[in-house]
Amino acid sequence: MTELTLVQAINRGLGEAMRADPDVLVLGEDVGINGGVFRATEGLFKEFGGDRVIDTPLSETGIVGAAIGMALYGLKPIAEIQFLDFIYPAFDQIVSELAKFRFRSGGQYPCHVVIRSPYGGGIKGGLYHSQSSEAYFAHTAGLKVVIPSTPADAKGLLTTAIHDPDPVLFLEPKRIYRAVTGEVPEGENRVPFGEARVARAGDDLTIFAYGAMMPPSLTAAETLAAEGKSVEVIDLRTLVPLDERAVVASVEKTGRAVIVHEAPRFCGFGAELAAILAEKAFFSLKSPVQRVTGYDTPFPYALENLYLPNAERIVHAARASLSAG
Amino acid sequence: MTELTLVQAINRGLGEAMRADPDVLVLGEDVGINGGVFRATEGLFKEFGGDRVIDTPLSETGIVGAAIGMALYGLKPIAEIQFLDFIYPAFDQIVSELAKFRFRSGGQYPCHVVIRSPYGGGIKGGLYHSQSSEAYFAHTAGLKVVIPSTPADAKGLLTTAIHDPDPVLFLEPKRIYRAVTGEVPEGENRVPFGEARVARAGDDLTIFAYGAMMPPSLTAAETLAAEGKSVEVIDLRTLVPLDERAVVASVEKTGRAVIVHEAPRFCGFGAELAAILAEKAFFSLKSPVQRVTGYDTPFPYALENLYLPNAERIVHAARASLSAG
Amino acid sequence: MADAGTVGAPTETVPGEDLSTADLTKMYRAMALARVMDERCLTLQRQGRIGFYVPLQGQEAAQVACAWALDTEDWIFPAYRELAIALVRGVPIKLLFDQFIGNSGDVLKGRQMPNHYGYREFRFVTASSPVGTQISHAVGAAMAARWKGEAIVTASFFGDGTTSSNDFHAGLNFAGVFKAPTIFFCQNNQWAISLPRERQTRSETLAAKAVAYGIAGVVVDGTDVHGVYRAVKDARARAIAGEGPTLIEAQVYRLGPHSTSDDPRRYRTDAELAAWKAKDPLARLKHELLASGAWAEEDDTALWDGLKKEVATALAAAEETSPVDPMTLFDDVLAERPPNLEEQRTEFAAMLKDGVLRP
């Protein structure tokens, strides 16, 4: 075990996977000699050279398109998109090609590309360095969507992603790249997809969160504990495949749900969670589902701290949930 | 009043708007001399010439990018994307630019582009001529999303869209382009945004639908009526702005909801509707919300009829809803 | 998979070397087979026996000569109009009809519109509809092949209109920067649905766009098998030698409609069509073969008759093949079904059983 930051854990995961398998390579903007703008690929260029840690021209279309071609040919490319906000030039490649290759070819052409991208707010990045657009990808059949919130999960889920047979969007909560540290097991240690993590057990209410929303969710649970409320906090970890059983089971136990994410509320991932509860935990629910989310606006700059859900807002929603029904 | 098909109504709407306002123009692939692959722009090239009915090179990026520039300069461009499945090369322009121009400029640069696009299944178009990706756009703050299901609404909503100050995604259910006919008022007749249409009133259950899902929803309501059940059918018409009041009010009355759309279920627009009901009509709901949707797969070819929600599936879900709780 | 024999493999040649009469005869056969299938499919569509079709008439020489110059180990990244390439690759006719019908014999499990086929066995990657996306795939695959030390090339296929796509730009630029061993084979058939070549771009030729990426660009007469063959052979040799990619513009003409949904009389003149019909690549090669003395009118009649029978037999077999199993709808989305899909599949099976859904 070593104490690492989240971004260090990712860096280790990349290095170990490349060392173990010559078919694993990394490509993207500034990932090589510069080590990535967040230093996630630091040291890899020196160790593995420019043919495996490929600095590409400034084209997300090209990065994902080329990665798909490499994957079709049998390599395991890991594409970095510098900020999730810049993934849209590659959107056609992702939704039309990457997500559909296996299906449209009748299973002949699996396409195991990992796309890593820092996402979310909290670094004063304004409209274009802060977005959380996981819902677009979760709605696209054929993609897996993974979001770690701890260093151990970051490395473990990334390792699973690299060896997964399917395309994986691996979204890294950049706000906690360095703010969160934790013990990370040495060596290959895969965290399975489709298993949510009970970050804190409780009986009165469930908070569902992921990524950088985990710390404020846990803080909120503490605050509520001081008020005598026992709150369960679930870290979804993989949005696709979703651990639906864990989601439903928790609310069957607690009867109350607060869903937290940074993305705008309207048609966000929280809507799916609420819908699942309205369908499958309907008779257990004691009060209306609450969503604590980013507002239905583009991401702001000066007001980012008021935009992002914080522990106070989560507590506020939890109290409303606990007092209703 | 004239009896028109849905696509004829759109064609009329375009022609009338262009006649009334020289700032209105049309651009896209094959929209000019060819009149559009579905003939929505038939006759316009002849009447208004190639400078106002612009055949563009094969680039959705360019079509939407140029339309944005025209709108910034004060024109009212109507961009056609030949199939919604081909909108993704323009996704960056739509979500990063079109949707955010007004906000990011502090209100200095409104950007009133209308993007028209045929969408949805039912024409044996397979993976790439059948998609319903309205949820991507509904989740993007700064866009309006409009879907007509009748010829009168098609013309009335299109006219509103062309004069609206905001960017509008105008999605045309191509499956019923010619299958549905109806009376269309002559002359300018705007149908307001944000007002759902009660296509059929009822007391026992509400079906929410839009676009090409309206005909099977109405058929399902007929079938259920024959069984003595009074079913309300609501045509949302505009997904953004959503007539949330009408959605909640109907379920406050009926206590039961079936949501219908063609798009895959997971994180589809139905999730938002279900979430709204779980939050705001919670104490009125008598049974779990039901979603009748496309499956969480890419759109198929040979099996399209089994993929698309039909009246039988809607009836099936409604019966489940009526017998629960 | 069954034999590739209807066309026959290319006779070995070295770069730059000319095609033998034996090759030319086989190539003519491949072109004729494509023509026969094409005409058959247009009829089938009119009769409602297949739902849609994209013809290739006018482009047979370009495709067959290009495929001839490639190695069977090379990877093909097609668009939707590359029937003759598939045939040269050895894809059995029956398998193609299975795809057009979308039956249980279809390797794609009936999931795509006609013409969007692909066969891993033949290194012919499954096509999609959005234009141009295959271009950057071919570049990535070429980089991968080089990384794995395999001396093959990849070739992407696309039309004049597709030079405007995002992936044309990204793909050619990446290939230039990384000297990827790949060939960009652009069939300039003068039209992108209703948009004529000269309204697609003001570039003098499409091959001239190679300048923007610092790569080689050549224009060839796409009705001339010799010119196309040589251009591709040369491009392949350069790619393998590490000298980088080539953009080849084969100038051809789309003699038919864009697809069965299209009516070209709305946008082009009879005169233009007639002028290009006079340059029909099949007539041209037939003429050459006749002149060489290696081919006679009787051979020709026998060839066309034989091909028609062969095609009819394959079609009949495809039409007798059972429909695709509805339960396959839920396969291949991911390697394993996630919970939501598993549940939908169970419900679907129950609805089929209860008659709520009828295949």
Next chain:
Amino acid sequence: MADAGTVGAPTETVPGEDLSTADLTKMYRAMALARVMDERCLTLQRQGRIGFYVPLQGQEAAQVACAWALDTEDWIFPAYRELAIALVRGVPIKLLFDQFIGNSGDVLKGRQMPNHYGYREFRFVTASSPVGTQISHAVGAAMAARWKGEAIVTASFFGDGTTSSNDFHAGLNFAGVFKAPTIFFCQNNQWAISLPRERQTRSETLAAKAVAYGIAGVVVDGTDVHGVYRAVKDARARAIAGEGPTLIEAQVYRLGPHSTSDDPRRYRTDAELAAWKAKDPLARLKHELLASGAWAEEDDTALWDGLKKEVATALAAAEETSPVDPMTLFDDVLAERPPNLEEQRTEFAAMLKDGVLRP
């Protein structure tokens, strides 16, 4: 909005005509102002008084000369590095600082990172971060201006890296096909963050990419105000005359880091930097002015001192301006708030009132 006086409007010239000494002095002043602001902002960022900054040092001559050659009616579609263009346009310094701080004086209402400003009044369109998107906007706006019968041009600004973007390809191709009256002004500063120009594309020059679109392309020394000015004047005249767009590649060097988040020592050599520092455009123009006799060292000292004071005054005023009102978060998403947003706004106001949220 306040006066544009800190820079002064260009003296009238006709296409191709040379710049007067009066012009050159004013241009030098604009370049110096940009340099002073730039250095001030780098310090402010280090002190945590602004959050982020993108410097332009090394590119002042290219920007000022380009802006000088344009008409004030022309529309600017900038990237994030066009400070000197904004200054020539007359954007008041205080307003720029307001944007960098994101306070209530910011026309953008504190919504964007520093450098992403825009001012309708000055026909300087609000920038975004995704590279290249402004290029096709400029093309569309140029087509619109022509349609409205207004004899203006649009100009888009972007870097060497951005030539790889989708919109570069789409924008230049549309402009070529439609002969849009627009100018593509590429500042090739040799780096796209850590990627050097020669790894961005194998094209010999960036201007050579014009060939792919059948439009004019020119390379100019971007440290030479005369060359840039003439190139832009000529391009503008051609555009207005209906002769189509021009791609101008101004060769410059980014003397500073990509942004305050970047450390260029990770990827480039001191020697390279030193070589380009010797070609500092400010030193070059100062030298020319001194040689002309119209400018003396005392003038220079007075100029820099004056500009520093001017900038300090504007900064102080901006720092005293009140923060942005939290309730503005809910404005300008759409012309009117949809129900979901109205409800969120109401809840937000209540949470602010109850202290759940603290600004």
